[in-house]
């Protein structure tokens with residue numbers, strides 16, 4: 558059947574947004590037999606999914622919300638199996654590795670702040686095992702001999718990993734296609750209407766109807782959510798990244814801000830900036846990223862920079878994900894987060910089945926509802 562005739566009879570779930578969030582959910586839904594359509598705005602859209610640092614990162618996640626640390630750890634633990642499923646289905650190796658991750662400090666003050674942060678995460682009530690180690694310079698040098706003289710120490714967690722993010726994106730899209738997902742590029746959802754248990758997604762091309770929808774439109778979730786009784790207060794947060802020419806392997810382990818890809822280039826990143834919806838690269842920020850990288854690894858100074866870019870994270874008010882379901886329009890779900898690579902396995906393998914079942918179980922998802930932002934208003 559042509560997509561222009563799509564109705565609630567031939568689509569179980571319509572996913573709005575074909576970035577990493579929407580693709581992981583759509584792939585997960587299709588895997589369990591759901592008939593899925595994915596509407597995507599297209600190349601003019603802001604796309605965090607095309608500009609990230611590709612970490613599957615656990616340490617330092619979740620101060621203030623222990624369930625987020627636990628959700629992150631579960632996703633990281635599921636990642637190897639997830640990567641394997643994608644490879645078996647599509648033949649694409651997404652390059653997942655979990656060598657453990659270092660966060661290098663360039664001063665004693667930085668190192669102490671880091672220790673305090675990780676300990677505070679670990680000490681939260683309700684936390685599960687979240688081991689980390691603080692290493693002095695000698696121990697870091699043992700593990701990473703090429704560090705610069707200014708490195709005073711590091712935090713280390715064996716749970717951290719990384720992948721090849723463009724290949725992850727390609728594998729999810731290839732997998733969706735093979736599983737029969739209808740991918741509709743250049744289909745920006747302009748409006749959503751709901752009546753009689755059916756959602757009508759209005760685009761310039763056509764109208765798509767479905768009994769369930771997932772808002773996974775990145776920053777545009779903020780505009781779409783109120784149309785179906787949801788609240789997704791997200792804003793753009795800029796991050797800039799530098800990529801060098803390819804070089805021989807010199808980093809035998811994973812460092813949070815200096816990452817050698819499986820193809821040999823070195824990625825230096827990434828900044829955290831409140832710059833509105835401006836995806837410009839700026840020389841002052843790039844200079845700081847480059848300078849810190851060279852202080853950590855003097856070898857980096859001899860490499861040519863071949864690319865720089867900026868991309869916009871999808872940032873919630875408190876930095877934690879929002880997963881929610883609408884009370885007034887049953888069947889409408891939303892998903893927003895700033896770590897869509899790390900959480901891709903959880904989105905595909907844990908969130909998607911709940912959406913298919915029509916319910917986000919409160920024991921796992923209540924902490925991630927945007928109702929957490931409404932508490933002060935109610936109390937006032």
Ligand SMILES: Cc1cc2nc3c(=O)[nH]c(=O)nc-3n(C[C@H](O)[C@H](O)[C@H](O)COP(=O)(O)OP(=O)(O)OC[C@H]3O[C@@H](n4cnc5c(N)ncnc54)[C@H](O)[C@@H]3O)c2cc1C
Pocket residue numbers: 573574575576577578579596597598599600602603604605606607608609610611612613614744745746747773774775776777778795796797798827828867868869870871893894895896897898899900
């Ligand atoms: C610099 C940087 C570094 C990062 N590093 C990491 C990292 O190391 N590890 C990690 O886990 N995460 C990282 N992230 C975050 C990660 O990239 C994002 O969490 C993830 O890409 C978010 O995916 P998304 O699909 O929600 O949003 P997006 O990638 O922004 O995609 C949104 C999609 O929705 C579509 N869309 C928008 N509006 C509409 C509409 N109305 N109708 C239809 N379609 C629509 C767009 O076309 C787009 O494809 C980083 C992000 C940045 C910017």
